[in-house]
Amino acid sequence: xxxxxxxxxxxxxxxxxxxxxxxxxxxxxxxxxxxxxxxxxxxxxxxxxxxxxxxxxxxxxxxxxxxxxxxxxxxxxxxxxxxxxxxxxxxxxxxxxxxxxxxxxxxxxxxxxxxxxxxxxxxxxxxxxxxxxxxxxxxxxxxxxxxxxxxxxxxxxxxxxxxxxxxxxxxxxxxxxxxxxxxxxxxxxxxxxxxxxxxxxxxxxxxxxxxxxxxxxxxxxxxxxxxxxxxxxxxxxxxxxxxxxxxxxxxxxxxxxxxxxxxxxxxxxxxxxxxxxxxxxxxxxxxxxxxxxxxxxxxxxxxxxxxxxxxxxxxxxxxxxxxxxxxxxxxxxxxxxxxxxxxxxxxxxxxxxxxxxxxxxxxxxxxxxxxxxxxxxxxxxxxxxxxxxxxxxxxxxxxxxxxxxxxxxxxxxxxxxxxxxxxxxxxxxxxxxxxxxxxxxxxxxxxxxxxxxxxxxxxxxxxxxxxxxxxxxxxxxxxxxxx
Numbered sequence: 001x002x003x004x005x006x007x008x009x010x011x012x013x014x015x016x017x018x019x020x021x022x023x024x025x026x027x028x029x030x031x032x033x034x035x036x037x038x039x040x041x042x043x044x045x046x047x048x049x050x051x052x053x054x055x056x057x058x059x060x061x062x063x064x065x066x067x068x069x070x071x072x073x074x075x076x077x078x079x080x081x082x083x084x085x086x087x088x089x090x091x092x093x094x095x096x097x098x099x100x101x102x103x104x105x106x107x108x109x110x111x112x113x114x115x116x117x118x119x120x121x122x123x124x125x126x127x128x129x130x131x132x133x134x135x136x137x138x139x140x141x142x143x144x145x146x147x148x149x150x151x152x153x154x155x156x157x158x159x160x161x162x163x164x165x166x167x168x169x170x171x172x173x174x175x176x177x178x179x180x181x182x183x184x185x186x187x188x189x190x191x192x193x194x195x196x197x198x199x200x201x202x203x204x205x206x207x208x209x210x211x212x213x214x215x216x217x218x219x220x221x222x223x224x225x226x227x228x229x230x231x232x233x234x235x236x237x238x239x240x241x242x243x244x245x246x247x248x249x250x251x252x253x254x255x256x257x258x259x260x261x262x263x264x265x266x267x268x269x270x271x272x273x274x275x276x277x278x279x280x281x282x283x284x285x286x287x288x289x290x291x292x293x294x295x296x297x298x299x300x301x302x303x304x305x306x307x308x309x310x311x312x313x314x315x316x317x318x319x320x321x322x323x324x325x326x327x328x329x330x331x332x333x334x335x336x337x338x339x340x341x342x343x344x345x346x347x348x349x350x351x352x353x354x355x356x357x358x359x360x361x362x363x364x365x366x367x368x369x370x371x372x373x374x375x376x377x378x379x380x381x382x383x384x385x386x387x388x389x390x391x392x393x394x395x396x397x398x399x400x401x402x403x404x405x406x407x408x409x410x411x412x413x414x415x416x417x418x419x420x421x422x423x424x425x426x427x428x429x430x431x432x433x434x435x436x437x438x439x440x441x442x443x444x445x446x447x448x449x450x451x452x453x454x455x456x457x458x459x460x461x462x463x464x465x466x467x468x469x470x471x472x473x474x475x476x477x478x479x480x481x482x483x
Contacts, residue, residue: 001334001357002193002296003097004287005203005350006280009049009104010210010316011302013042013328015273023227024270028281032300033330033338037375040342042329043386045367047304047316048393049126052347053107056303057087057116059351059365061389063458068391071109072126075396080108088351089116091360092201098193102186103205118203120189128178128207128214135181144176149214153265155253163253166314167213167268169220174275177216179206183279187286194290201354204283209272211306211315219271225263228270231310232427233321234262240431242415244397245311245319252307252314262309269308293334297357300330301347311428318390318397320410320418321428325388325401333357333375341374344386344403367456387452389460400460402449409433409445413463419445 013019016026018033019040045055046062054060054067058081062068065085068077081087089099101118104125112122121134129135130147139146149168157163174180186204193200213220238246249255254262280300287293305324307313316324329345331353352368353375355361362370373380390399402409408428410418419433419442432438446467453461 001359002199002292003201003354003357004190004283004296004298005201005354006283006298006300007103007203007205008209008276008302008328009205009207010304010306011273011328012269012305012308012323013326015209015270016328018330019328023223025274026277028277028284029300029328029330032284032298032332035338036298036330036332037336037338037371038340039329039331039345039371039374040340041344041386042301042327043325043344043346043388044302044304044327045346045348046389046391047320047324048390049104049106049303050108051391052303053105054081055348055367056350057081057089057107058085059088059348059355059362059368060086061348061367061456061458062391063389063456063460064366067108069393070106070126075392075394077391080110086364086366087116088354088360088365089118089201091355091364092358093117095358095360096198097358098196098198098200098202100186100189100193100200100202101205102189102203103182104207105205121185126207127210127212130178134185135178138181138184139176142175145172147172153212153261155256157253158250163251163256164314165212167211167215167220167265170214170216172216174216174218177275179208179275179279182206183282186283190283190286190290190292194292199358201358204280206276206279208276209269209306211269213265213268213272215268215271215275219275220268222271222274223267225260225267228263228266230259230262230266231308231323233311233323233429234259234309235427236311236429240416240434241418242318242412244317244415245313248317248319249312254309254312254314266308269306295334297334298330298332299350299353300328301350302327303347317393318399318412320388320390320399320401320408322422322426331371331375333372336375337377339377343374343382344384345369345371345374346386346388385448385452387449387456389458398460398463400449400453400458402445402452404445407438407441407445409442409449411446411449411460411464411467417467 051062148171153167155163352362352370356370
């Protein structure tokens with residue numbers, strides 16, 4: 001079985017037609033969903049690039065693989081996986097798989113994709129490396145103009161300086177974009193692997209639609225901002241919430257820009273999504289032209305989501321909202337019927353699924369579960385909740401999240417804990433943690449989170465000890481409040 005893994009960066013699930021967006025053109029991903037399994041509750045293990053991608057590579061939760069922060073904003077954590085860390089490409093290589101990865105790596109600094117056996121250009125960093133020699137050669141060979149932007153969009157930081165770049169017009173034609181370049185290189189790699197005849201794993205990791213949104217006019221102006229319905233969570237007041245969220249809003253300059261600018265930014269983000277969808281379509285079309293569609297399982301997902309103004313924020317950060325933790329997840333396995341599943345599943349589960357499809361042992365992917373039983377339409381026992389974690393970005397900030405069908409608990413040891421009733425408050429505006437009416441829910445979720453963390457060996461549970469009435473129980477004092 002061949003494996004084609006398509007991945008985007010910082011991609012909101014609600015930008016795809018197959019997930020309900022009525023405006024954004026994503027025909028290729030919609031077709032993939034219509035012929036495969038679309039997971040409606042697919043989550044990242046952590047909403048930050050490097051730890052999430054390391055979890056995919058290892059099948060381990062971030063606390064276990066210990067690669068906890070992006071190199072660009074590292075706060076004293078490790079910058080590479082341990083030498084003895086298990087990774088799935090090694091298992092695939094033992095089964096004579098050809099391995100390719102075209103696009104964003106961002107899993108450590110000293111070791112690149114080639115260190116794990118992948119063929120493809122070495123493309124480090126968090127955003128399109130437009131000065132990379134291979135990209136420059138691609139432009140020169142085709143007589144295409146170099147990267148240049150105009151009309152930058154920035155807010156103003158609290159100290160009066162210009163904020164981070166959010167968007168700009170890219171003065172290149174679509175075929176010169178980094179996204180088109182990546183798809184072209186992926187197609188070339190696909191042709192090479194097909195000619196060899198051995199099974200392959202080929203990943204294409206797009207750098208977009210991560211901000212800043214740098215697009216040719218065609219995509220920058222593709223969607224009328226009047227079509228944009230602003231996120232309901234723009235009504236965020238941060239009342240009763242961790243102060244870091246208000247500070248992040250100021251850092252991302254949301255209140256320094258008119259709402260018309262926010263509408264335009266979202267419209268531009270939609271254009272970026274369509275650009276990426278078109279490039280994915282080129283890859284999928286080539287797969288079919290090569291006659292490989294019936295022998296290739298196709299994955300599509302992202303490393304995490306993006307705020308795009310939700311909760312008066314941009315980018316991602318220490319706030320465990322659905323906007324950045326729920327991500328798209330589609331798997332098409334030849335011979336399996338199309339369906340939509342609502343189990344809680346994770347990006348980390350892709351690891352065991354890849355291994356399972358390749359006939360490898362899934363056990364070393366410690367925190368990963370194969371999704372093949374779900375793809376086959378079966379109904380096995382499946383956990384009724386989702387666990388996620390965060391360790392910091394710019395500065396250390398440990399968090400753990402547990403969400404079930406209705407509620408979400410977020411534990412912030414250095415700040416205010418959060419509880420959201422996602423049925424009554426789907427936009428997560430009201431922190432119900434202090435609400436005595438929901439005290440039984442808080443106790444139940446806290447106990448469950450504590451138990452899960454202890455079972456997994458995540459020492460974060462020690463942070464939770466002050467949340468319990470210590471000393472009232474003989475067998476485990478930290479659990480006495482729930483006995």
